[in-house]
Amino acid sequence: MATKSFHELSSRSQVVVFVVLCVLTVAAGWQILLSPTKAEIESRRDRLSTLDAEVGKAQAVAARLVAAQREVRQLEAALHETEAVIPEEKDPQDVLRNLHDLASDSLLDISSFKPKAVVVKTEYTEWPIELSLEGSYHDLGRFFDHIAAMSRLISVSDLEIKTKMRSSARGSVSASCIATTFVFQKDPAISGSGGR
Secondary structure (H helix, E strand, O other), X not given: OOOOOHHHOOHXXXXXXXXXXXXXXXXXXXXXXXXHHHHHHHHHHHHHHHHHHHHHHHHHHHHHHHHHHHHHHHHHHHHHHHHHHOOOOOOHHHHHHHXXXXXXXXXXXXXXXXXXXXXXXXXXXXXXXXXXXXXXXXXXXXXXXXXXXXXXXXXXXXXXXXXXXXXXXXXXXXXXXEEEEEEEOOOHHHHHHOOO
16 A cells, blocks of 8 residues: 555545644643643642631631630639638648637637648648637637638538536637648649648
8 A cells, every 4th residue: 555645635634634633632732731730720629628628627716715715714713712712831820810810809719729630632631720719609609600701711620519617707618629721732743742
C-alpha cells in the first residue's frame, strides 16, 4: 500500500485528519495541563471544607470562652469567700483571741482552752479545741450564736452543760465543748505531714 502525503489527500480527508489531530492535541493538553489542576482544585476544596469545619469549632470554643472566663471569676470569688471561712494557716493566737472576744461579749469566762490533735483530711485539716466556759445559760446561748455568725467556720460538738450547785460571780452554769476550726490545704500532698 502506497502512502500518500498530506497534500495528496482530498480536502475532505485533510479536514478529517486535521480535526482528529486537534482532538488528540486538546485531549493531550487536557491530560497534561488541566487534569492535574482539576485534582489540585478538588484537593483544595477538600482542605477548604476541613478548614471551615475547624473554624466553626474554634468559633464555638471562642463563644464558650466568655462563659468559661465568667465561671472562673465566679469560682475565684467563691474560693476567696471560702478562704475567709476556712483560712490557709492555723493561727492559734487568732482563734484564741476570737473565742476570748466572743466569750467576753457574751459575758462568759473561758476557764480552759486546750488544743487537741490535728485531724488531717483530703483538702482541709480539722483543728479541735477543748473549751470550758462559765456563765449563765442565756450568756452561753449568746456565745454560740456569736460563733455561728463568725466569718471563720467553727463547729461546736460534744457540748456538756452542768448547773452549778452554788451560783458564783462567774454564773450559774459551766459548759465544756469541742470547738473545731478548719484549715484549708492548698497542696493535699502535704497532708501526710500532719498539717501546718
